[in-house]
Amino acid sequence: MLIARVIGELVATQKHASHEGRKLLLVQPLNLDGTDRGDAVVALDAVDAGVGDKVLLVTEGYCAMTSVGRPNSPIDMAVIGFIDHIELVHGVA
Amino acid sequence: MYFGRVVGSVWATVKHPGMTGCRMLVVQPLTPELQNTGKQLICTDCTGAGAGELVYWVRGIEASFPFRPLQLPVDTTVVGIVDEVHVQRTAAAPAEPAAKQPAPVHRKSRKS
Amino acid sequence: MILARVVGTVVATRKDPRLEGKKLLILKPVSPDGKDESGYVVSVDTVGSGVGERVIAAAGSSARMAEGCKDAPVDNAIVGIVDEVHLD
Numbered sequence: 001m002l003i004a005r006v007i008g009e010l011v012a013t014q015k016h017a018s019h020e021g022r023k024l025l026l027v028q029p030l031n032l033d034g035t036d037r038g039d040a041v042v043a044l045d046a047v048d049a050g051v052g053d054k055v056l057l058v059t060e061g062y063c064a065m066t067s068v069g070r071p072n073s074p075i076d077m078a079v080i081g082f083i084d085h086i087e088l089v090h091g092v093a
Numbered sequence: 094m095y096f097g098r099v100v101g102s103v104w105a106t107v108k109h110p111g112m113t114g115c116r117m118l119v120v121q122p123l124t125p126e127l128q129n130t131g132k133q134l135i136c137t138d139c140t141g142a143g144a145g146e147l148v149y150w151v152r153g154i155e156a157s158f159p160f161r162p163l164q165l166p167v168d169t170t171v172v173g174i175v176d177e178v179h180v181q182r183t184a185a186a187p188a189e190p191a192a193k194q195p196a197p198v199h200r201k202s203r204k205s
Numbered sequence: 206m207i208l209a210r211v212v213g214t215v216v217a218t219r220k221d222p223r224l225e226g227k228k229l230l231i232l233k234p235v236s237p238d239g240k241d242e243s244g245y246v247v248s249v250d251t252v253g254s255g256v257g258e259r260v261i262a263a264a265g266s267s268a269r270m271a272e273g274c275k276d277a278p279v280d281n282a283i284v285g286i287v288d289e290v291h292l293d
Contacts, residue, residue: 001229001247001280003215008125008180010096010149014140015173016159024149024173026096026125026180032213032231032245040125042094042149047219051181056217056229056247060280061155062266067221067278074139074151074158074172077094080278081220088213088231089256 003083004029004057006049007040018073025049025079027057032088043077044068056081094149094172097122099142103135111163118142118171120150125180136169147175206263208287209234211256215247223277230254230283232262237290248281249274261285 008026012019023045029037041057046067049055057079058064064078065071101119108115116138122131127147136150139159148171150156156170157163209232217229228250234242246262251271254260260283262268269275271282 003247007182008178010173010175011177011179012149012173012175014142016139019173024094026178028182032233037244039122039130040096042096044094046221051179056215056220058278058280060265061153062269063278063280065155066276067223072158072161074155074170075094076151076153076155078278081217081224084216084218086213086215086231092210092257093212093231093233 001080002029002037002057002059003032003086004055004079006051006053006055006079008051010042016074018070018075019044022046022068023048027055027077027079029057030054032086032093041077043079044075046078046080047082049079049082054083055079056083094151095122096125096147096149096175096178098127099144099146099148099171100133101144109166111160111165112137112167115160115165115167116141118148120148120169120171123147125178125182127178134169136171137165137167138171140171140174142171142174147178149173149175206261206284207234208237208290209246209248209260209262210241211254211258211260211283212245213256221278224249224279227273227277227279230256232260232281232283235259237292246281248283249277249279250283252283252286254283254286259287261287
């Protein structure tokens with residue numbers, strides 16, 4: 001799982017049927033220091049996240065499909081939780 | 094999933110037998126701000142997307158799922174055509190919390 | 206599987222119900238000789254590890270073979286605590 005921030009949403013009418021009824025979020029994976037980690041990705045929303053939220057992003061198919069309740073679907077990323085806070089321990093991190 | 098734009102298509106007469114009639118698109122990955130990023134790639138298509146359209150595509154074994162029950166040897170498939178993009182990067186919340194001094198609670202490991 | 210160091214924790218109250226009660230730790234990959242490698246990953250703890258410890262983490266679908274992770278949306282799990290690494 002990665003730490004990420006929701007930076008936007010996509011609207012798509014013509015899409016695979018398994019994506020219907022779920023928000024398509026643009027999420028930017030983050031490094032531990034809060035900087036961007038690579039390019040933003042598209043993830044289905046399993047927890048009703050919105051722009052600005054810091055979230056847990058799964059990047060593996062099974063996790064993503066089952067968290068939005070759509071097994072055997074072409075879904076490889078999903079937002080599955082809200083991060084309340086992150087604790088990095090001084091001298092260890 | 095990843096965001097991109099269809100910039101072309103590929104025809105191949107000789108291909109895996111199950112892929113007959115399967116459209117293949119050249120896709121340029123984009124940032125949410127519509128800047129090119131990374132290399133172009135070939136994706137199969139399950140949406141009917143055409144050149145110039147914004148799309149999102151999926152990578153890995155999941156890319157073959159739209160073609161079930163066929164098991165096609167494909168690893169990237171366009172699964173949606175994007176109508177609108179809403180980006181709001183400035184909504185970023187405060188920076189990460191500073192690293193804290195170790196507190197006893199974090200020392201709770203099997204050693205204790 | 207990778208060798209990694211536990212460097213922190215993630216607190217997430219609202220999450221997929223199948224993750225309830227699971228400890229989420231931040232891992233930084235390390236090389237066998239102990240040097241930090243780039244990146245990080247948020248992993249589910251299945252062995253009672255803690256911050257500062259060196260651990261073994263399984264990634265991908267194998268992570269769901271870990272204790273208590275069956276059918277949970279887990280793509281990375283800590284499956285062991287490293288006592289020693291011997292390099293020849």
